[in-house]
Amino acid sequence: MAVTLFKDTTYSLSTLIEEIRRGEIALPDIQRPFVWSTAKVRDLFDSMYKGFPVGYLLFWATGAESGARQIGVDGKQAAPRLLIVDGQQRLTSLYAVLTAHKILREDYTESRISLAFRPSDARFEVSDAAIERSSDFLPSISVLWDAEGSRRQAVRSFLKRLGAHRGALSDEEADRLEDAIDRLYDLRNYPFKVVELGPEVDEEQVAEVFVRINSEGVTLNQADFILTLMSVFWEKGRRQLEEFSRASKQPSAGGSASPFNHFIQPQPDQLLRVGVALAFRRAVLKHVYSILRGKDLDTGIITPERREQQFDTLREAQEYSLDLLNWHEYLKCLARAGFRSSRMISSQTAVVYTYVLWLTGRRDYGVSRARLRDVMARWFFMAHTTSRYSSSPESTFENDLARLRNLEPGDSDGFCTTLDRTVSDTFTSDFWTITLPNELGSSASKSPSLLAHLAALNILDADVLFSRMKVRELLEPAVASMKGLDRHHLFPRAYLKRVGVSDTKQVNQIANMALLEWWENIDISDAAPADYWPEYERRMDADRLAAQMHWHALPPGWHEMLYPQFLDQRRRLMAAVVREAFQRLA
Numbered sequence: 137m138a139v140t141l142f143k144d145t146t147y148s149l150s151t152l153i154e155e156i157r158r159g160e161i162a163l164p165d166i167q168r169p170f171v172w173s174t175a176k177v178r179d180l181f182d183s184m185y186k187g188f189p190v191g192y193l194l195f196w197a198t199g200a201e202s203g204a205r206q207i208g209v210d211g212k213q214a215a216p217r218l219l220i221v222d223g224q225q226r227l228t229s230l231y232a233v234l235t236a237h238k239i240l241r242e243d244y245t246e247s248r249i250s251l252a253f254r255p256s257d258a259r260f261e262v263s264d265a266a267i268e269r270s271s272d273f274l275p276s277i278s279v280l281w282d283a284e285g286s287r288r289q290a291v292r293s294f295l296k297r298l299g300a301h302r303g304a305l306s307d308e309e310a311d312r313l314e315d316a317i318d319r320l321y322d323l324r325n326y327p328f329k330v331v332e333l334g335p336e337v338d339e340e341q342v343a344e345v346f347v348r349i350n351s352e353g354v355t356l357n358q359a360d361f362i363l364t365l366m367s368v369f370w371e372k373g374r375r376q377l378e379e380f381s382r383a384s385k386q387p388s389a390g391g392s393a394s395p396f397n398h399f400i401q402p403q404p405d406q407l408l409r410v411g412v413a414l415a416f417r418r419a420v421l422k423h424v425y426s427i428l429r430g431k432d433l434d435t436g437i438i439t440p441e442r443r444e445q446q447f448d449t450l451r452e453a454q455e456y457s458l459d460l461l462n463w464h465e466y467l468k469c470l471a472r473a474g475f476r477s478s479r480m481i482s483s484q485t486a487v488v489y490t491y492v493l494w495l496t497g498r499r500d501y502g503v504s505r506a507r508l509r510d511v512m513a514r515w516f517f518m519a520h521t522t523s524r525y526s527s528s529p530e531s532t533f534e535n536d537l538a539r540l541r542n543l544e545p546g547d548s549d550g551f552c553t554t555l556d557r558t559v560s561d562t563f564t565s566d567f568w569t570i571t572l573p574n575e576l577g578s579s580a581s582k583s584p585s586l587l588a589h590l591a592a593l594n595i596l597d598a599d600v601l602f603s604r605m606k607v608r609e610l611l612e613p614a615v616a617s618m619k620g621l622d623r624h625h626l627f628p629r630a631y632l633k634r635v636g637v638s639d640t641k642q643v644n645q646i647a648n649m650a651l652l653e654w655w656e657n658i659d660i661s662d663a664a665p666a667d668y669w670p671e672y673e674r675r676m677d678a679d680r681l682a683a684q685m686h687w688h689a690l691p692p693g694w695h696e697m698l699y700p701q702f703l704d705q706r707r708r709l710m711a712a713v714v715r716e717a718f719q720r721l722a
Contacts, residue, residue, distance in 0.1 A: 142331045147193075150324040152227065153234050155218075161195070162216035162367050163227055174262045177229040177249050181277070182260045184326050185319065192329050194222035198368045199335030215368050218332065234324070236278040253277050255294070255316035271301035280321045287321045358421035359405035362412070365428055370447050373454055377404040377411075380458050393460050397467050398477040398613040399487060406488050407457070413492040414499070415453035416446075417541070419533040457495055465505055466494045472513035474591025474717065475520075476611040482582040485525040489533045490516045493555065501543065501551040511552045514721050518559045521588040521714070522567075563718065572711040577703075579644040581623075586646045589689075589710050592717030593651070598687035599680070601650050602672050610653070624652040626690075627699055630662035637699055647706040650688050665695035689713050 147155075155161040183190050195218040220227060229249065232239045238246045250263035252273040260277075261267055268275045279290045291314050298313075299305050305313075366374040384401045388394035395402075412424045426433060428450065430443025456462065469490070475481060494512045497503040503511070519525060525532055539558065543550040575585040592598075593607040600607055601624075625632075629643050637643060673681060685692075689709035694702055 142333050142337075145330050145332060146327050147330050148324065149230060149234070149326045149328065152328060153231055153324075156227070156231055157235070159216055161218045161220065162198075162364075163220060163224065163231060172225045172229060174249055174251070177233065178251055178260045178262055180226060180229055181233070181251060181323070184323050185258060185260070190226065190328075191223070192331055193220065193227070194331050194333070195219065196221050196333045196337065197335040219364050219368065221333070221364075233278055234281045236276075236282065248278070250276050250278070253317070253320055255313040255320075258316055258319075271298045274317065277320060280317070281324065287317070291317050357405075358425055359408055361425050362408060362421060362428060363404065365425065369428075369443065370451065373447075373451060374404070376454065376458060377407045380407060395458075395460065395463055397464070399467055399470050399475070399481060400478060400484055402484075402488070406484065407454075409488055410457045410492050410495070411450060411454035413489070413533070413537065414457055414495050415450045417537045419489075419530045419537060421530065456499055457491070462495060462498065463491075465509075466491050466512070469494060469509050469512040470516060472509050473517040473520075473721065474594035475516075475587075476594065476608065477613040480587050480590055480611070481520070482584050482587060483520055483523065483525060485529050486516060486519045489525055489529070489536070490519060492533075493536070496537075496540065497548070497551050497555075500545055501548050502546045503548040503551055507548070507552065510721065511555055514559050514718070515555050517588070517591065517718055517721060518562050521572075521584050522562055523584050524562075568711055568715045569708075572714060573707040576646050576707040576710055578646055579641045580646075583646060585714075586649075588714050589646075590651075592714045593687060595717040595720050596687060596713070599684055601652055601684055601688050602675075603653050605653065607651060610651075622652050623649045626650050626694075627665055627702070628662045631664045632699065635699070642699075642703075645703055647689075647703045647710065669695035687713060 152161065156163045180190060198216060198219055228239060231237060232249045233251060236248055238248050240246055252261045252263045252267045252275050253259070254261070254273050256272060261273065263273075263275055267273050274280075274290065274294050280287045294317070295305065295310055295313065363374055363377075380395050381402055381404050384395040384397065387396045400406075409419070409421070412421070413419050416424060416427055418424050418427070423433070427446050428443065429438055430440060430446060431438045432442065470481075470487070481487060490512055493515060494508060497508050497511070498505070536558070539554050540551065543554065572585060572588075575583070576589075578585065580586070590607070590611065594611065598607050599605065600610060625643070626648055627637075627643075632638070632643050676684070684690075689706050689712070691697070691702070691705040691709060694706070697705070
């Protein structure tokens with residue numbers, strides 16, 4: 137006989153709401169951005185009212201002992217017995233409507249889901265000003281379940297209001313309208329089919345079950361499971377991640393300290409990766425999940441004592457990683473590396489993993505902030521330019537962490553030397569003379585090689601071409617959001633078409649683009665390089681012309697070259713400029 141991993145059961149809606157209220161069923165999404173539209177919530181209630189099925193719910197037993205408490209809440213909050221794996225949006229909708237609980241929208245504003253009901257034809261609508269004025273509608277169905285006796289009061293108020301508008305209602309009509317409202321109220325008894333997976337089922341099996349029964353093709357990852365585990369045993373920690381993420385989206389009111397910055401607005405799962413990597417020197421989250429469950433990776437035995445110890449370790453690391461002084465000190469490393477904003481960053485993973493190394497160097501090896509800034513600027517420049525974490529990022533970073541394993545705590549010299557050795561081993565002579573010039577053959581607007589050249593121009597304090605403005609000045613976020621800087625075709629598109637070059641990848645190749653102030657771009661328009669360049673040469677003195685040609689990698693006599701020859705020579709010169717800037721970091 138086949139072994140089943142689940143049991144099939146039925147819950148009434150009121151039981152689900154009560155279990156969520158008591159904390160027996162964990163509904164972490166009630167504190168996370170709610171992605172359903174109010175119209176979709178309306179349609180859910182309409183389907184239930186008509187008696188249609190609205191899908192299974194998938195729960196996973198946590199294995200929390202009876203009476204177990206969450207970590208770090210002074211024994212006041214029980215660990216939930218069940219986790220919601222599939223059906224969180226439905227249950228969030230139902231809980232929010234039946235309890236009038238506020239939900240968090242995607243823009244991090246709080247609001248209530250307000251649904252109206254017209255008893256005359258059992259029509260649900262999203263409440264608005266017009267519906268609230270209409271006597272035909274019960275403006276908010278949440279009042280029906282507000283408290284004992286609230287349904288009767290809501291019915292009386294509705295009938296009185298309708299009668300005042302339309303005149304006295306017949307007993308038959310009043311009964312019919314009241315029956316419709318009673319039927320809505322009785323949705324609290326609506327049955328939900330629930331699949332409960334046992335605590336012995338591991339996360340890989342849960343993910344497979346979820347995919348097999350979920351019609352929307354959503355997949356679960358290891359970060360989802362760890363965040364869920366935090367909801368069970370350390371909900372405060374999960375909320376800290378979500379609050380930090382939310383606060384990073386926009387400057388704080390009044391200018392107080394906040395995580396907001398122009399480089400990255402981290403998601404909770406990215407912040408989670410930072411905390412667990414710092415805590416356990418692990419990047420592969422599958423291992424971290426097992427560790428946090430309290431599992432001994434050698435014996436396979438799970439104990440509550442080990443689980444509490446591991447969460448204590450994570451708590452300490454997370455508090456350090458979310459410290460605003462550490463966060464903003466780290467971001468200075470990105471500026472030191474020549475990066476100015478998220479527009480110059482193609483790999484958020486590189487930002488996240490470099491932060492782990494910054495925290496590790498500061499906390500575990502005692503590297504001074506000043507020295508760490510230079511070491512991590514070089515590391516980030518290397519990791520971002522080479523797309524170090526684009527393929528198998530977890531495994532790659534776990535190997536990076538492993539290089540530090542034999543160092544003694546407090547060995548700041550060893551930490552810095554280990555990282556610099558990896559950078560040197562990556563940035564070989566062949567990288568600068570072969571690999572990077574070849575990668576500059578791309579036409580991608582966020583190519584790491586292009587962004588490395590922009591960062592190099594910032595490091596070298598280069599002028600914008602044909603201008604006395606600095607590249608770094610026009611790439612600052614406050615300026616870059618305005619029309620101040622353009623990437624211009626040195627060989628204009630229309631000119632290339634006239635000489636028989638029409639392939640878009642060739643025309644838009646990185647080596648054919650240079651930074652100009654936008655009005656210069658307009659002035660040049662479609663003129664041939666041989667026509668517009670001599671005029672610009674005459675405008676500049678010899679020293680400034682030589683400096684700008686160097687920074688912007690323009691070969692001597694470039695304006696009279698054949699296009700393929702120009703691209704080849706400029707790619708090599710751009711790579712040389714990037715190398716020069718990186719050496720300035722060293």
